[in-house]
Amino acid sequence: MRRSHRKERSPGSVEDEMESEGDLSDSGGTQTSSHQDLRSSIRSSLKNIKTPIAFAFSAVSSSLPNPGLQLLDHRVIGLPLSPDDAQKIISLASPSPFGKKEETLVDESVRRCWELQPSQFSLKNPEWGEAMSIMLDSVKTGLGILKGTGKISAELNKLLLYEPGAFFKAHTDSEKGPGMFATLVVCLPSPHEGGKLVLTHDNEKYEFETALSSNFSTSYAAWYADICHEVLPVTSGYRLMLTYNLIWTADSIVPSHNIARRHVQQLSTLLQQYNSQLESEENELPPILLHKLYHKYTEANLQFNLLKPRDLVQVQILSELSAKVGFIIYFATLELTVEKDEECTDYEEKSQQLENIVDLDGKLVVKDFDYPEGAFLDPKPQDGRKADEVHRQGWTGNEGCPVTYWYRDTVVVLVPPAKQLEFTFHFSSKGKVIEPLFSKLIKTFSEDAAQKPKLEKLCELALKQKLTWLDCPYYSTSQSHSDFEKFLENTPLFFKQAATTALNFGYFELFDIASKRTNDKIMLMPDIPQKLGCWVASKGFTTMKDRLMKGINVAPSISEKVKFLESVMIGFEANLQDSSSTESFDLKQWSDTALFSAISQLSTLSKADGVSLGKLHRTTDWCLFRSSSMPIIERTETVVKIAFTNEFMSTFQHDLNQEQRSFIEPIICSIWRNFAFDSSQSKSVSNNAHIKDMVKGNDLLHILENTITVLPPEYLETAVIPALLNAIPSSSKECAREVFIEVVRMIIKNELAGFKLPTAASVPPALHKVFVQALLVKFLIENVGLEPKAPKDWSLPAGSCNCSDCTKVNNFLRNPVQQSLDFPCGKQRRLHLHQQFTNVSKATYDVVTVRQRNPNVWRITKHRRGYETSKSNWLKNTETAVETFAKLKNDESVNGKLEMYLQPYYSIIMKASVKELPDLKHLVSTQETSKNVCLAHNSEISQADFKGLKRGMDEVDPQNHGTAKRTREFDGTEV
Numbered sequence: 001m002r003r004s005h006r007k008e009r010s011p012g013s014v015e016d017e018m019e020s021e022g023d024l025s026d027s028g029g030t031q032t033s034s035h036q037d038l039r040s041s042i043r044s045s046l047k048n049i050k051t052p053i054a055f056a057f058s059a060v061s062s063s064l065p066n067p068g069l070q071l072l073d074h075r076v077i078g079l080p081l082s083p084d085d086a087q088k089i090i091s092l093a094s095p096s097p098f099g100k101k102e103e104t105l106v107d108e109s110v111r112r113c114w115e116l117q118p119s120q121f122s123l124k125n126p127e128w129g130e131a132m133s134i135m136l137d138s139v140k141t142g143l144g145i146l147k148g149t150g151k152i153s154a155e156l157n158k159l160l161l162y163e164p165g166a167f168f169k170a171h172t173d174s175e176k177g178p179g180m181f182a183t184l185v186v187c188l189p190s191p192h193e194g195g196k197l198v199l200t201h202d203n204e205k206y207e208f209e210t211a212l213s214s215n216f217s218t219s220y221a222a223w224y225a226d227i228c229h230e231v232l233p234v235t236s237g238y239r240l241m242l243t244y245n246l247i248w249t250a251d252s253i254v255p256s257h258n259i260a261r262r263h264v265q266q267l268s269t270l271l272q273q274y275n276s277q278l279e280s281e282e283n284e285l286p287p288i289l290l291h292k293l294y295h296k297y298t299e300a301n302l303q304f305n306l307l308k309p310r311d312l313v314q315v316q317i318l319s320e321l322s323a324k325v326g327f328i329i330y331f332a333t334l335e336l337t338v339e340k341d342e343e344c345t346d347y348e349e350k351s352q353q354l355e356n357i358v359d360l361d362g363k364l365v366v367k368d369f370d371y372p373e374g375a376f377l378d379p380k381p382q383d384g385r386k387a388d389e390v391h392r393q394g395w396t397g398n399e400g401c402p403v404t405y406w407y408r409d410t411v412v413v414l415v416p417p418a419k420q421l422e423f424t425f426h427f428s429s430k431g432k433v434i435e436p437l438f439s440k441l442i443k444t445f446s447e448d449a450a451q452k453p454k455l456e457k458l459c460e461l462a463l464k465q466k467l468t469w470l471d472c473p474y475y476s477t478s479q480s481h482s483d484f485e486k487f488l489e490n491t492p493l494f495f496k497q498a499a500t501t502a503l504n505f506g507y508f509e510l511f512d513i514a515s516k517r518t519n520d521k522i523m524l525m526p527d528i529p530q531k532l533g534c535w536v537a538s539k540g541f542t543t544m545k546d547r548l549m550k551g552i553n554v555a556p557s558i559s560e561k562v563k564f565l566e567s568v569m570i571g572f573e574a575n576l577q578d579s580s581s582t583e584s585f586d587l588k589q590w591s592d593t594a595l596f597s598a599i600s601q602l603s604t605l606s607k608a609d610g611v612s613l614g615k616l617h618r619t620t621d622w623c624l625f626r627s628s629s630m631p632i633i634e635r636t637e638t639v640v641k642i643a644f645t646n647e648f649m650s651t652f653q654h655d656l657n658q659e660q661r662s663f664i665e666p667i668i669c670s671i672w673r674n675f676a677f678d679s680s681q682s683k684s685v686s687n688n689a690h691i692k693d694m695v696k697g698n699d700l701l702h703i704l705e706n707t708i709t710v711l712p713p714e715y716l717e718t719a720v721i722p723a724l725l726n727a728i729p730s731s732s733k734e735c736a737r738e739v740f741i742e743v744v745r746m747i748i749k750n751e752l753a754g755f756k757l758p759t760a761a762s763v764p765p766a767l768h769k770v771f772v773q774a775l776l777v778k779f780l781i782e783n784v785g786l787e788p789k790a791p792k793d794w795s796l797p798a799g800s801c802n803c804s805d806c807t808k809v810n811n812f813l814r815n816p817v818q819q820s821l822d823f824p825c826g827k828q829r830r831l832h833l834h835q836q837f838t839n840v841s842k843a844t845y846d847v848v849t850v851r852q853r854n855p856n857v858w859r860i861t862k863h864r865r866g867y868e869t870s871k872s873n874w875l876k877n878t879e880t881a882v883e884t885f886a887k888l889k890n891d892e893s894v895n896g897k898l899e900m901y902l903q904p905y906y907s908i909i910m911k912a913s914v915k916e917l918p919d920l921k922h923l924v925s926t927q928e929t930s931k932n933v934c935l936a937h938n939s940e941i942s943q944a945d946f947k948g949l950k951r952g953m954d955e956v957d958p959q960n961h962g963t964a965k966r967t968r969e970f971d972g973t974e975v
């Protein structure tokens with residue numbers, strides 16, 4: 001368990017429930033004398049928030065009685081109101097006036113409504129009094145008037161009747177006597193439409209729609225005296241209202257909306273004060289505040305929507321406030337652990353931590369968090385309270401009797417703006433980050449220019465966080481593609497986000513930190529190269545040069561280096577004001593040179609790199625390409641050279657100019673001088689890389705065609721085919737499986753340049769035949785092999801111990817016919833035998849103890865499972881090979897060709913009979929005819945070799961005068 005053991009100071013002895021609830025005197029906006037006071041003021045201010053702070057309230061009730069409305073002439077008015085009764089009322093009523101300053105006016109453009117004075121009607125139902133007190137109770141709660149703070153009474157004001165077209169424009173009610181603090185209106189059952197009452201305060205709107213329940217129910221609404229309101233026109237029916245003045249009958253201050261809001265305003269002031277003190281001075285204030293909720297919530301029900309009413313009110317207000325003053329609020333479980341010793345009362349060790357910090361929707365933000373000193377606003381949970389969990393360890397000798405108590409509370413976590421950065425990083429406890437908060441802050445700060453200093457700080461904190469992954473000494477400095485994938489996967493999102501942001505906002509020093517810590521891998525993240533390009537355009541090339549170089553160097557393959565530079569170019573061009581500027585030209589030229597220098601630093605090139613390099617002549621200056629790629633390509637293996645050549649040649653469609661020809665010719669020659677199907681480098685890396693980096697059928701197809709394009713046809717017979725043949729014995733098993741069958745298929749289908757027969761009836765030359773035979777012989781040797789030899793009898797090598805028991809067992813092992821031995825003996829002797837005969841490496845026997853008899857039987861049984869498996873594998877492989885060859889035979893375009901190629905070994909090969917096959921080395925060497933071809937093991941394209949080779953060929957083809965000349969041109973290059 002991770003626990004920080006720390007003694008915490010008490011936040012002060014604040015007596016919780018003893019504060020008078022409505023008392024505001026101690027905690028107004030006055031400057032607090034100490035931090036202690038500030039915290040306790042915040043706390044008591046919070047305590048005072050117990051009811052919703054509403055400026056208006058309304059409710060509907062179907063159970064309220066009919067008030068028993070009677071007019072002066074004793075006519076009783078039935079409810080719901082009938083049109084006849086409405087007319088009776090109107091006949092007695094007068095148009096409603098309204099007050100303007102001292103005057104009382106009647107003006108139908110401001111108010112149209114009929115009214116009766118209380119003297120013109122009475123409410124006869126004796127139950128109406130009770131109904132009134134029910135309404136007053138709910139109005140009190142609704143308006144946030146604290147229980148026990150005072151009494152209110154209602155004074156009947158008017159009976160109002162709105163006929164269609166009646167309304168009352170926006171106004172505030174005039175104070176009709178001392179103590180009046182609010183208005184109550186009761187809408188009696190009388191169907192109507194329109195007539196909505198709309199109240200507004202501080203841009204907040206509250207609507208009371210009387211029409212909705214007007215058929216049969218009574219509804220009522222109340223609002224504080226200073227609230228502006230209007231009644232929209234009634235569109236049909238009659239709207240019948242009783243209006244009351246609400247009077248405050250206690251001595252205490254008359255409640256008003258402002259007073260109710262004052263607790264909140266006060267809290268808001270205190271929180272702002274707390275935040276600005278944190279920002280401005282050296283102080284000992286805690287960086288966050290924790291406020292205890294009344295109820296304890298389980299992990300599952302800790303979210304705003306599931307809060308109990310009392311907590312709900314507080315959290316609602318806190319969350320509104322937080323939005324205004326920039327605090328962030330969360331829920332969490334506060335766990336306090338107290339360890340005591342019942343023997344030694346002095347000993348007490350406390351540790352505390354926040355568990356499961358969640359946001360208001362209950363979404364987990366962080367699992368556990370060591371909260372800072374002094375953050376808890378309320379008294380310590382353990383003060384006079386029963387622990388939620390107790391664990392007694394019992395006597396542990398001289399260590400006494402330790403007891404552990406756990407106290408758990410649900411708290412609101414208040415994070416002030418001043419400490420949000422630090423909070424995000426758990427107050428810099430290394431490597432811990434609250435990612436959702438981090439992302440949120442990055443977003444907010446990025447969008448607000450005034451927050452730039454905070455944004456920079458946030459990036460700095462993130463980029464300097466200790467990270468197990470990056471800081472581990474084994475963090476890879478190699479540059480393979482899989483390494484970059486690992487980097488993307490393991491580097492936390494916040495780090496990557498911070499690096500990207502740092503670059504976007506031009507915090508170059510911070511970006512360089514990210515670059516250094518990731519061994520420059522950060523350069524390859526999406527958007528980074530393009531952004532670097534933008535900066536080149538705006539800050540100039542020199543400022544960004546080193547960073548660009550890092551990016552080019554860290555990109556693991558040529559294609560990724562090219563991609564990096566292309567992205568840089570896109571960003572650069574998009575941000576360049578004047579695209580014809582010299583800066584543009586310089587960047588392109590520089591990046592081409594830089595690219596080649598980065599490529600030349602790659603320790604090995606893959607086949608894919610060969611392709612990428614072969615493409616580069618299309619986008620770079622020819623001279624640069626020629627002089628830079630030659631030294632790179634001449635160091636590479638055959639497979640890379642082939643990929644390069646094939647890609648290079650694919651552009652020209654056999655139509656090379658002298659320059660290109662003289663460039664590629666020596667490369668092709670060097671391919672055939674050192675030909676190998678496998679890449680020796682990738683062989684050692686991984687099986688996958690190995691299979692990828694082999695000379696495949698298609699590669700061979702194209703390189704043969706390209707060889708013919710550049711070199712005279714005789715070259716195939718004298719150099720190429722012997723080189724191919726020569727490469728067969730040393731090629732790998734995988735190669736034999738993946739490539740050889742494919743090559744044979746191409747040959748017999750007459751597809752492979754150099755092996756094509758002029759007519760269907762032509763007999764293949766001996767060299768071609770041997771080549772095809774050698775490919776299949778190698779295939780069989782590697783993929784089938786010789787039949788595994790069965791053991792000649794059951795005898796096995798004996799063990800080394802010569803005790804009498806072991807001697808018996810050894811005799812059994814040596815015995816050529818006996819397969820199993822039962823050895824009844826006691827435990828000790830069995831143990832010895834086990835020691836001698838179990839876990840013997842390569843043992844081809846099993847040992848068990850049989851328990852049915854007394855003494856138990858030690859049983860040893862010989863087996864031949866190893867042989868059996870290899871035999872069955874061999875049979876399977878033979879079968880597969882036979883099938884493969886049969887398919888090959890069916891594939892050929894002219895039947896019988898395969899047989900022609902394989903004679904005299906046709907039937908042996910077709911039945912995959914390895915034991916009858918000719919010796920491969922012998923087969924290959926007897927046919928190695930081209931004595932004049934240099935098969936030097938020297939991998940360099942040496943000029944001497946090249947000339948020698950050429951001379952040989954010139955002899956073969958006296959017409960080819962151009963060759964010697966081209967050679968001289970080649971000599972002139974920087975190779």
Ligand SMILES: O=C(O)CCC(=O)C(=O)O
Binds near residue numbers: 168231241243
């Ligand atoms: O009819 C109503 O709903 C409100 C009446 C009113 O605002 C008033 O009498 O001052």
Ligand SMILES: [Fe+2]
Binds near residue numbers: 172
């Ligand atoms: Fe009014």
